Amino acid sequence: MKTQDMLTGVDERLSSATSLEQVSEETKIRVEALNLWYGDVQALFDISINLHARRISAFIGPSGCGKSTFLRTLNRMNDLIDNVRIRGKVVIDGADIYSDSVDVVSLRRNVGMIFQKSNPFPKTVYENVAYGQRLLGVRDRRVLDEIVERSLRQAALWDEVKDRLEEPALSLSGGQMQRLCIARALAVEPEILLMDEPSSALDPIATAKIEELIVELKQKYTIIIVTHNMQQAARVSDVTAFFYLGRLIEVGETRKIFTSPEKKQTEEYITGRFG
Amino acid sequence: MKHSVPRGDTYVWMTGGFLALCVIMITGMLLLIVVQGIGYFRPRPIDQFALQGDAEAETILGQVYSREDIPGDVAMTLGYDPAARPVRYLVRVGNRELFAQDFRWVNGPDVGMVTRPANAVCLERVEYGNAYGFVHSLRLGANRVIDSEIDAWDVFQKIHETLRGLLEQIKAREKDELGELNYQFEQHRLEVKALEYRLANGRIDSASYETRKTEIVAAMANLEQSLRLHQAALDSMRRIAREPVLVLRALGSSGEDLVDIPVASIVRAYKPNSMTATATLRFYASKVWEFLSDDPREANAEGGVFPAIFGTVMMVLLMTMVAVPFGVLAALYLREYTSGGAMVRIVRIAVNNLAGVPSIVFGMFGLGFFVYFVGGGIDALLYPERLPAPTYGTGGILWASLTLSLLTVPVVIVATEEALAAIPRGIREGSLALGATKWETIRRVVLPSATPGIMTGAILAMARGAGEVAPLMITGVVKLATEMPFDSHFPFFHLDRKFMHLGFHIYDIGFQTSNVEANIGMVYTTTLLLIGIILFLNMAAIMVRARLRERYRTAGF
Numbered sequence: 001m002k003t004q005d006m007l008t009g010v011d012e013r014l015s016s017a018t019s020l021e022q023v024s025e026e027t028k029i030r031v032e033a034l035n036l037w038y039g040d041v042q043a044l045f046d047i048s049i050n051l052h053a054r055r056i057s058a059f060i061g062p063s064g065c066g067k068s069t070f071l072r073t074l075n076r077m078n079d080l081i082d083n084v085r086i087r088g089k090v091v092i093d094g095a096d097i098y099s100d101s102v103d104v105v106s107l108r109r110n111v112g113m114i115f116q117k118s119n120p121f122p123k124t125v126y127e128n129v130a131y132g133q134r135l136l137g138v139r140d141r142r143v144l145d146e147i148v149e150r151s152l153r154q155a156a157l158w159d160e161v162k163d164r165l166e167e168p169a170l171s172l173s174g175g176q177m178q179r180l181c182i183a184r185a186l187a188v189e190p191e192i193l194l195m196d197e198p199s200s201a202l203d204p205i206a207t208a209k210i211e212e213l214i215v216e217l218k219q220k221y222t223i224i225i226v227t228h229n230m231q232q233a234a235r236v237s238d239v240t241a242f243f244y245l246g247r248l249i250e251v252g253e254t255r256k257i258f259t260s261p262e263k264k265q266t267e268e269y270i271t272g273r274f275g
Numbered sequence: 276m277k278h279s280v281p282r283g284d285t286y287v288w289m290t291g292g293f294l295a296l297c298v299i300m301i302t303g304m305l306l307l308i309v310v311q312g313i314g315y316f317r318p319r320p321i322d323q324f325a326l327q328g329d330a331e332a333e334t335i336l337g338q339v340y341s342r343e344d345i346p347g348d349v350a351m352t353l354g355y356d357p358a359a360r361p362v363r364y365l366v367r368v369g370n371r372e373l374f375a376q377d378f379r380w381v382n383g384p385d386v387g388m389v390t391r392p393a394n395a396v397c398l399e400r401v402e403y404g405n406a407y408g409f410v411h412s413l414r415l416g417a418n419r420v421i422d423s424e425i426d427a428w429d430v431f432q433k434i435h436e437t438l439r440g441l442l443e444q445i446k447a448r449e450k451d452e453l454g455e456l457n458y459q460f461e462q463h464r465l466e467v468k469a470l471e472y473r474l475a476n477g478r479i480d481s482a483s484y485e486t487r488k489t490e491i492v493a494a495m496a497n498l499e500q501s502l503r504l505h506q507a508a509l510d511s512m513r514r515i516a517r518e519p520v521l522v523l524r525a526l527g528s529s530g531e532d533l534v535d536i537p538v539a540s541i542v543r544a545y546k547p548n549s550m551t552a553t554a555t556l557r558f559y560a561s562k563v564w565e566f567l568s569d570d571p572r573e574a575n576a577e578g579g580v581f582p583a584i585f586g587t588v589m590m591v592l593l594m595t596m597v598a599v600p601f602g603v604l605a606a607l608y609l610r611e612y613t614s615g616g617a618m619v620r621i622v623r624i625a626v627n628n629l630a631g632v633p634s635i636v637f638g639m640f641g642l643g644f645f646v647y648f649v650g651g652g653i654d655a656l657l658y659p660e661r662l663p664a665p666t667y668g669t670g671g672i673l674w675a676s677l678t679l680s681l682l683t684v685p686v687v688i689v690a691t692e693e694a695l696a697a698i699p700r701g702i703r704e705g706s707l708a709l710g711a712t713k714w715e716t717i718r719r720v721v722l723p724s725a726t727p728g729i730m731t732g733a734i735l736a737m738a739r740g741a742g743e744v745a746p747l748m749i750t751g752v753v754k755l756a757t758e759m760p761f762d763s764h765f766p767f768f769h770l771d772r773k774f775m776h777l778g779f780h781i782y783d784i785g786f787q788t789s790n791v792e793a794n795i796g797m798v799y800t801t802t803l804l805l806i807g808i809i810l811f812l813n814m815a816a817i818m819v820r821a822r823l824r825e826r827y828r829t830a831g832f
Contacts, residue, residue: 075708082614109710119701121720122826131719132709168826181705188709 175206602687638746641678670751694728
């Protein structure tokens with residue numbers, strides 16, 4: 001019953017947009033037998049998955065199932081935590097990002113990340129968006145102006161903040177701040193966007209805007225979104241992966257996962273029997 | 276049913292009571308300082324005491340500075356009735372020409388009659404303390420004498436400003452012109468010493484040494500000549516300025532005495548017993564201005580404290596300029612780059628304990644390390660020709676500031692560490708996820724967000740450092756500095772010079788002079804000023820912090 005409600009959105013989207021077969025199947029990220037330990041505790045077990053370019057992949061699963069941890073392995077954000085050990089391969093565009101020759105800084109520039117809680121810097125709106133470009137050494141005000149405007153437009157925020165560029169970013173509303181963070185990530189022109197529950201702290205209207213934006217961004221970016229909200233996964237994603245206790249249980253087209261999951265655990269989670 | 280006080284109430288009362296006690300003690304102390312400090316500059320009335328009894332009949336003229344009960348046993352030995360609670364007065368009688376002591380105690384029971392003659396006058400002098408008495412006459416020249424008391428006072432008031440200004444001008448010129456000549460003379464002398472040093476080390480041959488030395492010696496002789504001329508000119512000007520004399524009818528121990536006082540040497544003349552309200556206010560304002568802007572006189576007991584204000588502020592700013600960057604960098608390493616092992620914990624404990632080391636220990640370290648080791652090293656390296664006279668190898672404002680910054684750096688470290696710890700992880704991750712390196716993240720995001728916290732550390736450090744005296748006493752503070760650490764000679768800031776400090780000034784006038792009783796008021800006033808300066812510096816820093824906070828406000832997550 002509940003599942004049927006969720007799927008109405010999917011059906012509409014599928015019928016109006018291109019069908020799955022027409023979407024390119026170019027593999028952007030290939031993960032092979034990934035294991036991860038926090039000290040002695042293993043958090044991820046043998047995860048292998050292929051994620052496609054210009055598609056939205058959603059990771060779902062109950063709290064503590066490792067979906068966020070897995071997301072953070074994709075741009076090596078776990079490097080910041082002490083005692084993390086990783087075995088396995090994460091290949092992006094044919095290169096293993098955990099090999100010694102990889103420059104983490106340029107990797108992160110290529111793989112942008114949006115966090116659960118919006119985290120604008122205590123700077124102006126303009127400086128937040130320009131931050132990444134300034135890191136790259138761009139000083140020309142005209143170039144920066146152009147990038148800031150383009151990124152804010154992409155993040156569907158330009159019309160709301162174009163007169164407030166010099167105000168502190170923290171004066172924006174919660175939803176605007178999150179879109180600002182998206183704009184900030186877009187400004188360094190990544191190819192992949194990782195989103196860690198990007199709308200979990202937002203109200204329904206702001207959430208709807210973010211979702212709209214995510215679907216919009218799909219045309220240019222490879223998007224991976226972690227979400228607690230199954231309706232959201234159903235609404236926006238092309239592919240859904242279900243994680244449970246550090247294992248990847250099932251992955252497939254969203255429609256298929258939500259209508260006829262192969263694994264019993266997946267079905268139980270989706271129908272709300274646990275989680 | 277048992278009705279008792281609700282359980283928690285006891286603790287509310289207890290904690291509240293202790294807070295109230297603290298507040299009372301602090302406000303009490305501040306009130307005492309403010310009341311005593313503010314009252315010091317008021318014009319005190321001049322009382323005339325007619326003494327009688329066993330003592331010889333005598334009339335005393337002076338200002339009452341304090342009044343106290345005579346202790347019982349003392350009263351008994353003096354033959355007074357302790358039951359009548361006799362009092363005694365501390366009277367400033369001044370007139371050092373006539374009395375050995377500026378102050379004297381007058382026992383209440385000996386006093387027959389007290390009057391306040393309206394025409395009694397107090398003269399504050401540049402030297403020899405105050406003079407009390409009545410105007411007798413004004414001698415303008417050998418043949419021009421104004422005899423009438425009223426006329427003499429009128430004319431005196433008209434010419435006093437001018438003559439006083441003239442003497443001040445002479446003093447200023449002495450300082451500027453003679454100071455400049457003396458400075459050049461000293462530079463030449465040092466150059467000769469340098470030449471001798473180089474000759475002794477074989478760096479120049481004796482021929483060029485001789486030629487250069489002859490040149491310098493000639494220049495020095497020239498300087499000496501013009502120095503003498505200047506001095507003579509100024510001396511004759513001074514003689515002229517000092518010619519008009521106010522003759523004062525003073526009350527000596529054996530009746531009336533006439534005392535000649537050059538008008539130009541009088542700082543201030545007033546008749547406190549017949550002053551109008553506006554005159555009182557003007558007097559007060561002029562005293563406060565003198566206190567803030569002038570050099571000290573009379574072994575620091577009179578005049579102003581400007582050099583001490585300057586020294587205190589400059590020392591505090593220097594100290595902050597060193598301690599803050601030092602502490603911030605140390606805290607950054609501790610918080611951002613170490614991984615928190617046993618070693619880090621030990622360092623942290625050591626830093627915290629450093630803040631508890633007695634300040635005199637820092638003073639001794641400063642003396643041994645900065646003054647003798649570093650300063651001595653600089654002298655040996657850069658100023659060998661001046662040895663054994665030290666340049667940097669002796670106490671100075673630089674070494675005092677560095678010593679105090681060692682003392683205050685733990686405060687900055689602790690405050691900065693706390694500020695860094697309070698910065699949300701999300702902000703750092705946001706920056707790193709955009710491809711920033713760790714250092715870029717620290718520089719562009721973490722440090723700006725931590726500035727308000729760092730400012731708090733700086734404020735605490737300033738408050739701590741400005742109030743320290745003990746370490747300064749052995750690293751460069753003096754009772755009276757002839758030269759300020761800042762003047763018009765290159766490089767303008769002379770960090771090797773000794774300096775004056777308000778804290779030490781308080782100690783000096785309160786405990787190191789003969790007239791301790793008399794200086795109590797000055798002690799309070801100077802304390803008030805020191806507290807005011809610390810408060811001012813803190814307020815300025817707090818305002819800067821408030822603005823930064825507004826700018827770097829972080830969301831509450």
